[in-house]
Each structure stands twice: as C-alpha cells, then as structure tokens.
Amino acid sequence: xxxxxxxxxxxxxxxxxxxxxxxxxxxxxxxxxxxxxxxxxxxxxxxxxxxxxxxxxxxxxxxxxxxxxxxxxxxxxxxxxxxxxxxxxxxxxxxxxxxxxxxxxxxxxxxxxxxxxxxxxxxxxxxxxxxxxxxxxxxxxxxxxxxxxxxxxxxxxxxxxxxxxxxxxxxxxxxxxxxxxxxxxxxxxxxxxxxxxxxxxxxxxxxxxxxxxxxxxxxxxxxxxxxxxxxxxxxxxxxxxxxxxxxxxxxxxxxxxxxxxxxxxxxxxxxxxxxxxxxxxxxxxxxxxxxxxxxxxxxxxxxxxxxxxxxxxxxxxxxxxxxxxxxxxxxxxxxxxxxxxxxxxxxxxxxxxxxxxxxxxxxxxxxxxxxxxxxxxxxxxxxxxxxxxxxxxxxxxxxxxxxxxxxxxxxxxxxxxxxxxxxxxxxxxxxxxxxxxxxxxxxxxxxxxxxxxxxxxxxxxxxxxxxxxxxxxxxxxxxxxxxxxxxxxxxxxxxxxxxxxxxxxxxxxxxxxxxxxxxxxxxxxxxxxxxxxxxxxxxxxxxxxxxxxxxxxxxxxxxxxxxxxxxxxxxxxxxxxxxxxxxxxxxxxxxxxxxxxxxxxxxxxxxxxxxxxxxxxxxxxxxxxxxxxxxxxxxxxxxxxxxxxxxxxxxxxxxxxxxxxxxxxxxxxxxxx
Numbered sequence: 001x002x003x004x005x006x007x008x009x010x011x012x013x014x015x016x017x018x019x020x021x022x023x024x025x026x027x028x029x030x031x032x033x034x035x036x037x038x039x040x041x042x043x044x045x046x047x048x049x050x051x052x053x054x055x056x057x058x059x060x061x062x063x064x065x066x067x068x069x070x071x072x073x074x075x076x077x078x079x080x081x082x083x084x085x086x087x088x089x090x091x092x093x094x095x096x097x098x099x100x101x102x103x104x105x106x107x108x109x110x111x112x113x114x115x116x117x118x119x120x121x122x123x124x125x126x127x128x129x130x131x132x133x134x135x136x137x138x139x140x141x142x143x144x145x146x147x148x149x150x151x152x153x154x155x156x157x158x159x160x161x162x163x164x165x166x167x168x169x170x171x172x173x174x175x176x177x178x179x180x181x182x183x184x185x186x187x188x189x190x191x192x193x194x195x196x197x198x199x200x201x202x203x204x205x206x207x208x209x210x211x212x213x214x215x216x217x218x219x220x221x222x223x224x225x226x227x228x229x230x231x232x233x234x235x236x237x238x239x240x241x242x243x244x245x246x247x248x249x250x251x252x253x254x255x256x257x258x259x260x261x262x263x264x265x266x267x268x269x270x271x272x273x274x275x276x277x278x279x280x281x282x283x284x285x286x287x288x289x290x291x292x293x294x295x296x297x298x299x300x301x302x303x304x305x306x307x308x309x310x311x312x313x314x315x316x317x318x319x320x321x322x323x324x325x326x327x328x329x330x331x332x333x334x335x336x337x338x339x340x341x342x343x344x345x346x347x348x349x350x351x352x353x354x355x356x357x358x359x360x361x362x363x364x365x366x367x368x369x370x371x372x373x374x375x376x377x378x379x380x381x382x383x384x385x386x387x388x389x390x391x392x393x394x395x396x397x398x399x400x401x402x403x404x405x406x407x408x409x410x411x412x413x414x415x416x417x418x419x420x421x422x423x424x425x426x427x428x429x430x431x432x433x434x435x436x437x438x439x440x441x442x443x444x445x446x447x448x449x450x451x452x453x454x455x456x457x458x459x460x461x462x463x464x465x466x467x468x469x470x471x472x473x474x475x476x477x478x479x480x481x482x483x484x485x486x487x488x489x490x491x492x493x494x495x496x497x498x499x500x501x502x503x504x505x506x507x508x509x510x511x512x513x514x515x516x517x518x519x520x521x522x523x524x525x526x527x528x529x530x531x532x533x534x535x536x537x538x539x540x541x542x543x544x545x546x547x548x549x550x551x552x553x554x555x556x557x558x559x560x561x562x563x564x565x566x567x568x569x570x571x572x573x574x575x576x577x578x579x580x581x582x583x584x585x586x587x588x589x590x591x592x593x594x595x596x597x598x599x600x601x602x603x604x605x606x607x608x609x610x611x612x613x614x615x616x617x618x619x620x621x622x623x624x625x626x627x628x629x630x631x632x633x634x635x636x637x638x639x640x641x642x643x644x645x646x647x648x649x650x651x652x653x654x655x656x657x658x659x660x661x662x663x664x665x666x667x668x669x670x671x672x673x
Contacts, residue, residue: 045114048072048104058096058123060626063089065117066384068106073113075103083107085639087426092622096123183212183244195219198231198248205236213246213273223253229261229295236265243273243307251278254313258291265299270307277311279628283336283363286395290314290336297347300324310334316362320371321347328355334629335362337395343371345416345457352380359387361629365413365449366390374419377460382420387411387427389630391445394435405436408473410449415479418459422448428469429594429634431666446473447495450504451482458484464491468498470592470634470668475514476502496637497592497668515590519581519669523547523558532579533560539572540564540658548663559596559665567658576664578651580607581671583642588672589649591638596631596663598622600655604640604669609647621655621662632665 050066065072065087074081074089077100081089094100099122106114183191188209190201194217201211223230230250233239250259254277262268277293284290293312296302296319303326309317316335319325319342332339339362342349348371359366366387374380394406411427414420430445447468451457468475475495478484484506492511495501501514521528526547529535535545542565549558564574583589589604598621606615617640624633642649651669655662 045069045106045108045112047106047114047117051104051117051119053102053119053121055121055123059092059094061091061094061100061121061123062625063091063102063104063119065104068114069108071107073105073107075105077101090623090625090636092624094123098122183214192217195221199225202231202233205233205239209238210240210242213241213243213248216247216249218249218251219253220251223250224257227257229258229291231260233260233262233265233268235263236268238267239265240269240271241273242271245272245274247274247276249276249278251281254278254281254293255284255288255290258293258295260294262294262296262299262302265296265302267301268299268303270304272305273307275307275309277313277316279311279334281311281313283334284313286337288314292316292318293335294318296325297321302326303328304330306330308333312336314338315341317341319349319352320344322349324351325349326353326355327357328353329357331358331360332362332366333358333360338362338364338368339366339390341365341368341370343369343416345371347371348373350374350379354382354385356384357386359385359390359411361388361392361627362390363393364391364395365409366411368413368415369417369420370413370415370452372417372420376419377462378421379419380417380421382412382422383424385425387425387447388625389429389627389633391430391432392630394432394443398436406432406434408432408435408444408446410446410477412447413449414458414461414463415449415452416455416457417461420461422461422463423465425466426469427466428471428637430471430473431594432472444473445471446475446477447471447498448476449479450477450488450507451479451484453479454481456483456485458482458488460487462489462491463493464489466493468493468495469637470496471498472666474498474500474503476504478504478507496590496639497670515588515670515672517592517668517670519579521578521667522665523560529560534577535560535562536575536577537564537573538575539569540566540574541568542566543572543574545574545576559663561661561663562600562653562655563661564655564658567656572658573654573656576651576653577605578667578669580648580650581669583646583649583671585642585644585646587642587646589638589640589642590670591635591651591668593635593667594632594665595621595624595635596633596665597661598624598633598635599657599660599662600653602635602638602651602653604638605650605652606640606642606646607648607650608645611648614645615643616652621653632663635664 046068048065048067053061053063055061071083071085073083102119103116105116185191189212190208191212191214192198192201193214198217219230259275259277290313292314293316294309298321301324302322305328308331310333313336315338317332317340339359342352350373352372354367372380390411391409396407398405398407411430427447432443432445435443448463475498476490486508488507490504490507490509490512495514497517499517501516521532523529529547537543544563546561547558548561560576562574562576591604601618601620603616603618605613608614617638619636619638621635623636627633651667653664
C-alpha cells in the first residue's frame with residue numbers, strides 16, 4: 001500500500017471510530033489530507049531554475065528563469081501576473097518606494113504547480129550600478145552578482161528565497177561608490193582608483209595576481225598613450241581584472257586607438273567590468289577603418305564574465321588566433337560596424353564559449369564566427385544567449401545590379417566554422433532602417449545566417465532548439481551558393497512571424513516548427529486605418545487614433561498613433577482593432593509588432609460564429625525591453641491556442657493612460673494550419 005493511501009485510510013478510521021469529534025474537526029482532517037496531497041503533487045514537479053532578476057532603474061526590472069516544463073506562472077505580491085512560455089518577464093511602472101515579492105512556479109499541462117521560487121526586490125537603489133538579484137544558496141550566501149547594463153540570462157540554480165538586501169561586500173562582489181574601502185590591499189593585487197593608477201597597474205600586470213577597480217574611472221584626456229590602446233596586456237599570465245561592477249568610460253580617442261588589447265596572454269580573466277566608449281560619440285562606417293574597441297589575439301584561456309561592453313565605434317570586439325575564449329553572463333551593446341567578430345579563417349580561434357549573454361542594438365551582426373575550429377561538435381558553443389534588434393543599420397553595399405542600399409543579414413552569422421553547436425538562443429526583433437528593400441523579405445534581417453557566399457565553409461555544425469521571433473527576413477538563412485552538407489544540422493528550432501522561416505538546402509533538417517508571417521500591416525496604405533484597422537476613443541475629447549507619416553515611424557513612412565489626451569470619465573480609453581481572421585478551435589495564433597512609448601496592452605481576441613467574444617490572450621505593452629539607441633522596440637509576442645467554438649481572431653490594442661501617446665508599426669498576425 002502506498003504511503004498516501006495508508007494516510008487516507010488512517011484518517012478515515014479516525015473519523016469513524018472516534019466517539020467525540022465535531023464538524024470542525026472533520027474539516028480539519030480533510031484539510032490535512034488535502035494539504036498532504038498538494039505537497040505530494042508539488043514534490044513531483046520541479047520549480048523553475050536559474051532564477052534571477054535585474055533592476056534597471058527606479059521603475060523597471062526584469063525576471064529571468066529557465067523553465068523545467070513549457071510554462072511558468074509568475075505572481076507579484078500575491079497577484080498572478082500570468083502564465084508564460086518565455087524565459088523572462090520585463091516589469092515597468094514600478095514604484096521605488098514599494099517592495100515587490102515575486103513567486104515563480106512551474107505549471108504542467110494539467111494545471112499542477114510546483115513549489116515557488118521567491119524573488120524579493122526594490123528599485124530604490126536605481127542610481128547604483130544595475131543590480132542583479134539571485135536566489136540564496138544552501139549556505140545562505142548570495143553568489144557574486146556583478147551588475148550589468150543590459151538584460152542577460154544568468155545561472156542561479158537554487159530555488160531558495162531571494163532578497164535585494166546588500167550582502168556584506170567582499171573583493172569579488174560589485175561595489176558602490178563607497179566600495180573602495182572594502183578592497184583589501186595585499187602584495188598580490190593592484191588597486192586602480194583613477195586613470196593613471198589603472199595604467200600603472202596594467203604596466204606592471206605580471207607583478208600581480210589581480211587588478212581591482214575601486215570605483216568608476218573616466219579617461220577624457222590622453223586615452224591613446226604612446227599611440228596604442230588605452231589598456232595593453234602583452235605577454236601577461238594568470239591575472240584577474242576585477243571590475244566589481246565599475247565602469248571604465250573613455251571620452252576621447254575612440255577613433256584613434258582601441259580601449260583594450262590582449263596579445264600573447266594566457267589565463268586572463270575579466271570579471272564584473274563595464275567598458276564604455278561613450279554613446280555621445282557616433283559610430284564608425286566601414287571605410288573609416290576605426291580601431292577595435294577590444295582586440296584579443298594569439299592568446300589562450302581568456303574570459304569575460306559578468307562584464308559589459310557598450311558603444312564601440314567600429315568592430316567592437318575582435319578575437320583571433322586564440323585557444324580558449326569565454327564570454328559568459330555578459331553583454332555587447334550598440335557597436336558601430338559590427339558586434340563580436342571571432343576569426344579569421346587563416347588565424348582561427350578554438351574552444352570558444354559564448355554563454356548566457358545579450359547582444360543588442362549592434363549596427364550589423366551581433367556575433368559573427370568567421371574562423372572557428374575544434375575537435376568535436378561541442379568544442380565551440382553558443383548557448384542560451386539573447387540576440388535582439390541587431391543588424392539595425394546596413395554597412396555593406398548591395399551588388400550594383402540590385403541598385404543602391406545596404407545588405408541585410410543575420411543577427412548571428414556563422415560564416416566559416418567547424419565543430420560548433422548553437423543551441424537554446426533567442427533571436428528576435430529584426431529590421432534594418434537603411435537596407436535594400438526586397439519585395440518579399442523587406443530589409444532582410446534574419447535570425448541566423450549560415451555560410452560564406454559561393455563557398456563550403458561550414459563543417460560539423462549543429463543549430464538546435466533556438467527560437468526566432470519577429471524578423472523581417474528569414475528565421476534561418478543560407479548565403480547565396482554556399483554549400484552545406486549533412487554534417488550541418490538544423491534541428492528542433494522554433495521560427496515564428498519571420499517573413500520566411502528558413503532558406504537552407506543541403507543540411508540535415510528535422511523537427512523545426514515554422515509559422516511565417518501571414519497578415520502584415522505597416523500602415524503605408526492610407527486605407528489601412530479606417531479599412532482593415534479601426535480606431536475608437538471613449539471619454540476623451542482630445543484623444544485620437546491616427547495615421548502618422550513623419551519621424552515617428554519605424555520602417556517605411558507611416559505608423560499608427562494612439563493618443564489619449566484628457567480623461568473625461570473613468571472609462572476613458574483609446575482603442576485600435578484589426579481585421580477578423582478566420583480560425584478554428586485548436587489552431588495557434590502568433591502576434592508580433594513594434595511599439596514606441598509603450599502603454600496599455602494588446603490582445604488576440606477570439607470570437608464565436610455569432611461574433612461574441614469567448615476568450616482573450618493579452619500582454620502588457622509596458623512589459624517590453626528598452627533600447628538606448630532606437631525609439632521602437634519589439635512588442636511582447638503573443639502565442640495562443642484558439643478555444644473551442646472559435647470562428648475568428650483579431651488584434652486589439654488599448655490604453656487608458658491620460659496624456660500618453662503611443663505609436664505602433666509593422667503589426668503581424670499568423671494562424672497555424
């Protein structure tokens with residue numbers, strides 16, 4: 001007899017043979033049985049893992065997790081926010097005077113839930129470097145959580161409670177302006193407090209085991225000493241550069257020299273450091289031949305962990321001839337010509353690991369592999385990263401036969417490589433604002449781009465379990481006349497609302513789920529608003545839904561503007577509804593789009609044959625990421641299954657915030673077969 005059955009029998013016997021019991025005792029007994037069953041059910045379902053959070057500002061934070069099944073339920077201060085099939089949830093409109101307690105539970109297809117992982121956070125310390133919040137381990141010590149300027153998924157396998165209260169700072173943890181006193185001077189470390197002190201530490205790097213940043217450092221004068229990179233580690237071994245979450249900002253010299261050069265080095269670790277080449281200085285063009293911001297060559301065992309590189313002017317991060325390069329829980333943002341380039345073919349790198357990092361808003365490829373080799377399929381690994389809004393500006397001209405303009409391309413480009421696995425990445429929100437417009441693929445920004453044109457340049461490469469969303473090119477594309485063989489595998493990827501899911505021939509393909517964009521509205525046609533889409537305003541004399549063809553657009557010339565002026569009653573709102581698309585019960589619908597100044601929410605609305613609303617699937621529009629360089633960002637993707645009795649589905653966008661104006665563009669709605 002099972003333990004649970006034995007427990008039930010024992011409780012029943014107690015109720016039958018006990019001479020004196022009340023109704024209250026009866027209820028208590030069955031409540032005890034119910035609690036026992038509930039605990040038994042929870043014990044069979046594992047909670048989410050790798051749970052963490054990032055505080056971006058006084059009003060914004062983001063939760064991250066790795067689900068153990070497809071769905072995770074998220075509650076905030078006791079209220080269920082929703083059940084999500086994603087890996088993160090952005091939270092906007094937070095109040096810095098409030099504290100927030102999030103509970104994350106795994107949910108299976110029968111509605112059973114796991115025990116909760118608790119994340120408690122406050123945004124009150126937003127002026128400090130961006131704070132990461134992690135679960136507390138078994139020993140009640142918080143793992144070192146270096147702050148970071150971009151959202152990045154990190155690993156935190158504990159499921160214990162989380163708190164944002166600052167732990168006692170150690171030498172390896174992020175520190176605020178008062179952190180200098182917490183760094184202990186020893187014979188093995190050099191403490192950098194200003195530019196000259198940092199340069200002295202670097203010149204004598206082989207005399208130390210660690211260089212500690214005691215505070216943020218800014219170089220605004222001679223940032224190219226002796227005509228070379230600001231920081232040069234030549235022939236350095238066994239050194240850690242501990243940034244403690246601090247920023248090195250360079251305000252001069254970005255177009256004359258690099259920021260960090262590493263040559264003939266071994267076992268060099270860069271941890272918790274922010275390298276910034278100043279957003280106020282514009283990026284370079286290819287012909288400018290600007291220097292690499294970070295250049296690693298002829299080295300081994302080089303790692304960047306919890307570090308963040310932003311606003312590079314040319315090729316921001318360049319790795320060549322290096323055996324053992326690791327970029328983990330880090331970010332690369334707003335590069336000029338290209339994000340991270342790992343190559344060359346005649347000077348290849350090996351044992352490359354790009355893990356749990358974010359590549360965002362880089363002008364062309366976020367990551368390009370153009371010379372990577374190994375010994376087995378997992379020698380080089382690109383896994384669990386986020387690629388978002390990369391290839392936003394073209395830099396390389398199209399062939400003259402196509403006319404003028406620049407080429408599109410992949411956010412992740414695997415050009416020349418062998419022994420590489422690319423898995424569990426998210427690649428989303430791709431468009432290029434100056435690229436050659438193709439009739440079918442628009443600006444041609446794809447998720448993953450494979451092969452060099454007219455060459456067989458890939459061998460023993462696996463692309464598996466990646467998710468591609470909201471791209472105006474292909475989900476996975478192959479360059480013209482590049483030759484792929486069966487040892488290149490495209491397996492179990494999800495490609496939703498891309499112009500064309502994949503264009504790959506010769507490779508082995510299996511298990512890929514593809515839903516191409518079917519219904520696309522960019523509001524370029526004057527009849528789109530008032531025809532396919534309808535606007536409505538309630539209780540606001542100066543509210544409006546209008547088509548705007550001006551600088552507020554994303555792609556092309558026009559967008560739709562939703563403006564709510566005064567609020568004349570409690571029900572004041574502005575509403576945009578799309579056309580009704582035929583659908584049947586069980587079919588899947590996917591909605592994507594772009595938004596500027598997001599407020600309110602958007603929904604897929606399911607109706608029956610009598611036009612009655614039977615179900616809605618909604619996402620808050622303010623729950624989206626932000627960009628420091630682009631006004632439009634991707635709307636949260638909605639993926640829903642039509643309930644029984646469904647006859648049609650339509651998009652609906654509404655906001656009720658008085659005085660707020662929002663713009664929408666490139667709305668997509670697709671229905672599975």
